[in-house]
Amino acid sequence: MMGFIFSVLLLSGIAAGLALILVISEKVIQNYGSCKITLNKGKKELTVEGGKPLLTTLKEQKIFLPSACGGRGTCGVCKCRVLEGAGTLLPTETPYMNDKERKEGIRLACQVKVRNDMEIEIPAFLFAIQQYQAKLAAVEDLTYDMKRFRFELLEPDRMDFIAGQYVQITCPAYKKGVDEVSRAYSIASDPQDNHFVELIVRRVPNGICTTWMFDYLKAGQSVQLTGPYGEFRMSDAQAPMIFIAGGSGMAPFVSILHQMRHAGSTRKADYFFGGNSVRDLCLGQQMAEFEKAIPSFKFNPVVARPQPEDNWSGQAGLVTEAVKRQYSDLSGHEGYLCGSPGMIDASIKVLVGLGMPQDKVYYDKFA
Amino acid sequence: MILLAANTSSIGSEVWMAVVTCFAAIFTQNILLSYFLGMCSFISVSREVKTAVGLGAAVVFVMTATTILNWMAYWWVLVPLNLEFYKYILFIIIIAAFVQLIEMIIDRYSPALYQNLGIFLPLITVNCAILGAVLWMVIREYSLIVTVGFGFGSGVGWMMAIVAMAGIRQRIDESKIPAGLRGPGITLIIAGIMALAFVGFTGVLQ
Structure with a gap:
C-alpha cells in the first residue's frame, strides 16, 4: 500500500516539477520586456x-x-x-x-x-478613428425612400474627416430577434462643419439598420458612430473629374463639393447622377447652389425611364450612356464612382473603354 | 559482425557499438520504413522537400534529446525504485515538456530557426516515432552511449525517408494519378515500395 502511494506521489511530483519548470521558463523566456x-x-x-x-x-x-x-x-x-x-x-x-x-x-x-x-x-487615417457618442439632430426627407440624417457629435464633439470617408453607425438590438449590428455610410456633410455628421440613407426593404433608422430612430436619440474610415477621396491632381453616382451614392460627392467650394477650386467636375425615374432625383436645389459657387462644376441628372407625365426635359437613358454621349476621350480624366458593385463595374468598363487609365478610376463600392 | 559480439565493457567499443547501432537505425531498421512509426506526419508533411527537411531536422533533434533524457529517467529513477511500469506515462510527460521548453527557447532566441524548425515542434510532441524509439531503447537495454547513437540514427533514418518521399511527391505532382489514389493513397503505395527497397539492406548487419 505504501509503495503504491509512494509511486503515485513520485509520478505526480515529476509531472508537477516539469510543469513548474515550464511555467517559470515561460515567465523568464517569453518575457520580451x-x-x-x-x-x-x-x-x-x-x-x-x-x-x-x-x-x-x-x-x-x-x-x-x-x-x-x-x-x-x-x-x-x-x-x-x-x-x-x-x-x-x-x-x-x-x-x-x-x-x-x-x-x-x-x-x-x-x-x-x-x-x-x-x-x-x-494608413494615416487609422490614427483618427475614434468612437463617438452622438445624437440625432434632424431628419430630412430627400425622396420617397431616402432621408438625410444629421447627427450632432457629443463625445468627442468634433470629427476631422476628409471628404469621401465613411462612418460606421451602431444599430442597437431595437426589437426582438435583432442583434446589434454596425453599418457603414459615407459622410455627406461639410468637412468644416465638423461638429455634425450627415448621412444620406436609402431605405433597404427589410434592412436591419435602415428600418431602424427610418422607423425607430427619433430626433434627440443618442447613437454611436465610429470613424472616419476609408481612402475614397479627391486626388491631389488637377485633372478634370467625372463623378458617377445615384441614390445614396451621392453622399461622398456632397462632402467633396463642400470641400471644393471652400478651397475655391477651379478643377473641372462633371457629376452624372443616375436615377430610375424622376422621383429618384434629389438635392437638385443644393446641386444648383454648388454649380453657382463652383463655376467648374456641372450637375447632370440622368433618368433611366422617364414617364410622360413627368415632363422630364433632361437626359434620359442609362447614366453610362450619358457619359458616352458627352465624352469621346477620357484619357486625361479621373473617375469617381460610388454605388452598388453592379453599377460600379459597368461604369468602370465604360470609363476605361473611353481611354481612362484603370488606376485613375476611384470608387467606393457598397458591399 | 565480430565487433558486435565482442565484449562491450571498454569505452572504445561502446562508441563503436553506438556507431553500428546508428547505422542500423538508419538503414536496416529504419523506424519509418521497417516499423512504420510516425506515419501520420510522414504522409501529411511530405509535399515539399523544404518543409520535409525542416520537420526531419526537428525529429532528429527531438529524438536524440528525448531518448537520452528518458534513458536517464528510466535507468536512474524508475529501475532503482522498481517502477518500470510507469515508463509509458513518464516518457510521454518528459517528451511533451521537453518539446514545449525547446519551442519556447527557440521562439525567443532564434526567430529564424523558429520559422524553419520551431513550427514543426508541436507536431512532434505526439509523434509515435519518438515514443517508439524511446521504447526500443528500453526494450533492447542499450547503454547511454549506444542510446545516443540509436536516437540520432532513428531520427536521421526518419528524416531521410520523409525527404526522399517529398522529393518523389514533388516529381509526381504533375503526373496523372487516378483520382482515387491522389494524396495519401499514392503516398502509402510509394512508402510501401520504399520499404521494399530498404529490405535490401537486411543482412548488412547481424
Whole structure:
C-alpha cells in the first residue's frame, strides 16, 4: 500500500516539477520586456509589452487595423508595412502577398509578433478613428425612400474627416430577434462643419439598420458612430473629374463639393447622377447652389425611364450612356464612382473603354 | 559482425557499438520504413522537400534529446525504485515538456530557426516515432552511449525517408494519378515500395 502511494506521489511530483519548470521558463523566456513601436516615421511612438501579435498590441493602444477574421491569419486584411523589427516573412503570410508587397515589407499584423523595437507604417487615417457618442439632430426627407440624417457629435464633439470617408453607425438590438449590428455610410456633410455628421440613407426593404433608422430612430436619440474610415477621396491632381453616382451614392460627392467650394477650386467636375425615374432625383436645389459657387462644376441628372407625365426635359437613358454621349476621350480624366458593385463595374468598363487609365478610376463600392 | 559480439565493457567499443547501432537505425531498421512509426506526419508533411527537411531536422533533434533524457529517467529513477511500469506515462510527460521548453527557447532566441524548425515542434510532441524509439531503447537495454547513437540514427533514418518521399511527391505532382489514389493513397503505395527497397539492406548487419 505504501509503495503504491509512494509511486503515485513520485509520478505526480515529476509531472508537477516539469510543469513548474515550464511555467517559470515561460515567465523568464517569453518575457520580451517593453518594446517601442514607431509609427509612420515618428508620427507616433508607443511603448508596449512585447510577446503578442502586432494586431492585438496595436488594438490595445487604440489603433484599429481592419481585420475580418479576428487574427487567425485567414483573411489577409490586416496588412501593414513593417520597416524594421519583424524578421523574415512567415510561411503563414506568404499566401497573401504578391511580389510587390514582399519587396515593400508588407506583413500581416496578426502573424508578426512584437519581439523588439519595431518601425511600422499604417494608413494615416487609422490614427483618427475614434468612437463617438452622438445624437440625432434632424431628419430630412430627400425622396420617397431616402432621408438625410444629421447627427450632432457629443463625445468627442468634433470629427476631422476628409471628404469621401465613411462612418460606421451602431444599430442597437431595437426589437426582438435583432442583434446589434454596425453599418457603414459615407459622410455627406461639410468637412468644416465638423461638429455634425450627415448621412444620406436609402431605405433597404427589410434592412436591419435602415428600418431602424427610418422607423425607430427619433430626433434627440443618442447613437454611436465610429470613424472616419476609408481612402475614397479627391486626388491631389488637377485633372478634370467625372463623378458617377445615384441614390445614396451621392453622399461622398456632397462632402467633396463642400470641400471644393471652400478651397475655391477651379478643377473641372462633371457629376452624372443616375436615377430610375424622376422621383429618384434629389438635392437638385443644393446641386444648383454648388454649380453657382463652383463655376467648374456641372450637375447632370440622368433618368433611366422617364414617364410622360413627368415632363422630364433632361437626359434620359442609362447614366453610362450619358457619359458616352458627352465624352469621346477620357484619357486625361479621373473617375469617381460610388454605388452598388453592379453599377460600379459597368461604369468602370465604360470609363476605361473611353481611354481612362484603370488606376485613375476611384470608387467606393457598397458591399 | 565480430565487433558486435565482442565484449562491450571498454569505452572504445561502446562508441563503436553506438556507431553500428546508428547505422542500423538508419538503414536496416529504419523506424519509418521497417516499423512504420510516425506515419501520420510522414504522409501529411511530405509535399515539399523544404518543409520535409525542416520537420526531419526537428525529429532528429527531438529524438536524440528525448531518448537520452528518458534513458536517464528510466535507468536512474524508475529501475532503482522498481517502477518500470510507469515508463509509458513518464516518457510521454518528459517528451511533451521537453518539446514545449525547446519551442519556447527557440521562439525567443532564434526567430529564424523558429520559422524553419520551431513550427514543426508541436507536431512532434505526439509523434509515435519518438515514443517508439524511446521504447526500443528500453526494450533492447542499450547503454547511454549506444542510446545516443540509436536516437540520432532513428531520427536521421526518419528524416531521410520523409525527404526522399517529398522529393518523389514533388516529381509526381504533375503526373496523372487516378483520382482515387491522389494524396495519401499514392503516398502509402510509394512508402510501401520504399520499404521494399530498404529490405535490401537486411543482412548488412547481424
